[in-house]
Structures are given as structure tokens and as C-alpha cells.
Amino acid sequence: MAGTLKNIRIVDCSATILSVEHFPRVHISWKLEPTSQNLTHLKFFVDRGESPAELQQISMAITANTRYEYVDETAMLKDFEKMYYYRIRAVEFIDGSPAQTFMSETFTWEGKPDLVGLYVIDEHLFAHRYVYGVPVMVFQKRHDGMYCPECWDEVLKRVTKSNCAACMGTGKWHGYYPPIEAWAGLEPDPKTVDIADWGKRQPGQTDMQFTNYPLLRTDDLVVELKPNIIWKIVTVRMAEKNRTVMLQVTRLSAVNRTDAEYKIEIPEDRRLAMVAQLEEREKEREF
Numbered sequence: 001m002a003g004t005l006k007n008i009r010i011v012d013c014s015a016t017i018l019s020v021e022h023f024p025r026v027h028i029s030w031k032l033e034p035t036s037q038n039l040t041h042l043k044f045f046v047d048r049g050e051s052p053a054e055l056q057q058i059s060m061a062i063t064a065n066t067r068y069e070y071v072d073e074t075a076m077l078k079d080f081e082k083m084y085y086y087r088i089r090a091v092e093f094i095d096g097s098p099a100q101t102f103m104s105e106t107f108t109w110e111g112k113p114d115l116v117g118l119y120v121i122d123e124h125l126f127a128h129r130y131v132y133g134v135p136v137m138v139f140q141k142r143h144d145g146m147y148c149p150e151c152w153d154e155v156l157k158r159v160t161k162s163n164c165a166a167c168m169g170t171g172k173w174h175g176y177y178p179p180i181e182a183w184a185g186l187e188p189d190p191k192t193v194d195i196a197d198w199g200k201r202q203p204g205q206t207d208m209q210f211t212n213y214p215l216l217r218t219d220d221l222v223v224e225l226k227p228n229i230i231w232k233i234v235t236v237r238m239a240e241k242n243r244t245v246m247l248q249v250t251r252l253s254a255v256n257r258t259d260a261e262y263k264i265e266i267p268e269d270r271r272l273a274m275v276a277q278l279e280e281r282e283k284e285r286e287f
């Protein structure tokens with residue numbers, strides 16, 4: 001049966017770390033845009049994941065017309081590089097079955113950029129998409145979840161196959177989260193100025209300028225879609241404003257063609273679509 005509610009909008013989502021040691025707690029809150037509809041059959045759920053590409057429900061059903069908040073007590077906060085993404089999902093039930101779903105944006109405990117920060121992000125994103133950037137897919141490495149059933153040694157606590165297709169050498173089952181499409185400023189010419197100022201690049205390395213989504217970590221993969229090159233992130237530096245990430249500059253290292261990472265599944269239709277967008281732009285520039 002189709003749902004009856006219309007234009008349910010979940011806004012002002014926020015995540016705040018309350019405590020880290022002993023009892024890790026993250027306070028999640030949100031609001032509903034005012035509505036005069038009957039919300040008796042609307043229930044809220046909190047979803048969470050290490051990657052925005054894969055979120056799973058962590059809360060029980062929360063009824064409407066209550067305080068819209070939830071305390072996440074299962075986050076692993078001691079790893080300071082770790083970032084969780086949250087999302088609020090509102091589901092309308094009819095006769096006990098879900099009839100329709102309304103989602104919030106995904107959010108983290110990072111602050112939101114102010115107007116100047118947004119301007120910086122927008123300008124770079126424009127440059128990456130329409131001026132000099134290239135299309136990429138980001139595969140975030142799994143740090144949570146099941147160990148690899150094929151090659152993880154419980155006693156030695158390490159992988160036992162270097163070319164394992166089940167975990168791509170990460171030790172975690174499936175290895176990486178589903179890809180996130182993005183545009184990035186890759187430095188193709190090794191003679192260009194070292195924006196990151198890390199000194200000389202090794203052969204097979206390059207730098208990438210990236211905006212704020214998704215947040216990158218060491219060992220994540222970046223697939224440069226046109227030549228189909230897989231890069232691994234070696235270092236990440238961030239430009240922040242008011243503790244909010246605007247830009248990320250990363251050093252990338254080319255993955256060896258024979259390594260397990262090349263077994264990763266790149267959605268071919270999406271790859272071709274993004275490469276076509278790039279080629280269209282390159283064609284325009286000739287006139």
C-alpha cells in the first residue's frame with residue numbers, strides 16, 4: 001500500500017561526541033520540518049557506517065512527536081582517524097508494513113562549513129569538474145566488519161595470502177566499501193610545483209587535490225577512471241576552517257598492476273559515463 005504522508009523533511013541533523021574513554025557516546029539529534037500531518041505511523045531509525053556508501057541501522061524505532069535524539073554507544077572512538085557517517089531514516093508504516101521512506105542527508109560530527117568555507121569548496125569543485133580535474137572513484141577501506149574468511153589467520157592476526165581476491169589484501173571481507181564518484185585535481189606532470197610540499201615524489205607517485213567529500217584516509221583507493229589507474233593514498237593533509245574540512249591534499253602511490261587491488265569491481269557503465277563527461281569537456285576546449 002502506498003504511503004499517505006507527503007514532504008517529510010528531516011533537517012538540522014547533528015552528531016556530537018559526548019565522551020571517548022570508557023563509555024564512548026555520540027549524541028545524535030535531528031528535527032522535522034513543521035507539518036500538520038498525522039505522524040502516528042511514522043517511525044525514525046538511525047543508520048551509521050564507516051563509509052557513506054554503506055550505512056546500517058543502529059537504533060530501534062523511535063516514534064514521532066518525541067524528542068528527536070539518540071545516543072550511539074557502540075561507536076569506536078579511540079581511533080582518532082575514524083569517522084562515522086550517520087543518517088536519519090523516517091519510515092511510514094501502514095498495517096505494520098513499511099510503505100515509504102524519507103531520508104536525511106548523511107552527516108558526521110565534523111562541523112558544517114560556513115559561507116567562506118563553502119565558497120572555497122564550490123570553487124575547487126567547479127575547477128575539478130569543468131576546468132582541470134578528472135573523474136575518479138574513491139573506494140574507502142574497511143576498518144570495521146568481518147575478517148576475511150579466505151586468508152585471515154586468527155592466531156597470527158594477519159593475512160596469509162598477498163593476492164587474496166576476497167579481501168584484496170586488507171584482511172577484511174570485501175576489503176573496500178562501494179565506490180563514491182568524484183572529481184579531483186590530479187597532478188599529471190611531475191614537474192609541476194609540489195602543492196603539498198612533501199618534498200620530492202618517488203616514481204609512481206602523484207598528488208591529488210580533493211574537496212571535502214568523502215573524507216579520505218591512508219590506504220583508501222582512488223581509481224583514475226580514464227586511464228583506469230588505481231592509486232593508493234599514502235598521506236592526507238587537510239585545509240580546515242573552524243575545524244571543518246574544506247580541502248584535502250593527498251599523496252598517491254600507483255598500485256602495481258599485478259596486485260590484488262586490481263581485482264576491485266569498478267562499475268563499468270558509471271566509469272564510461274564519467275569518462276564521456278571528461279571527453280566532452282576536453283573537446284569543448286579545442287575551439
Ligand SMILES: [Zn+2]
Nearest residue numbers: 148151164167
Ligand atoms: Zn583475504
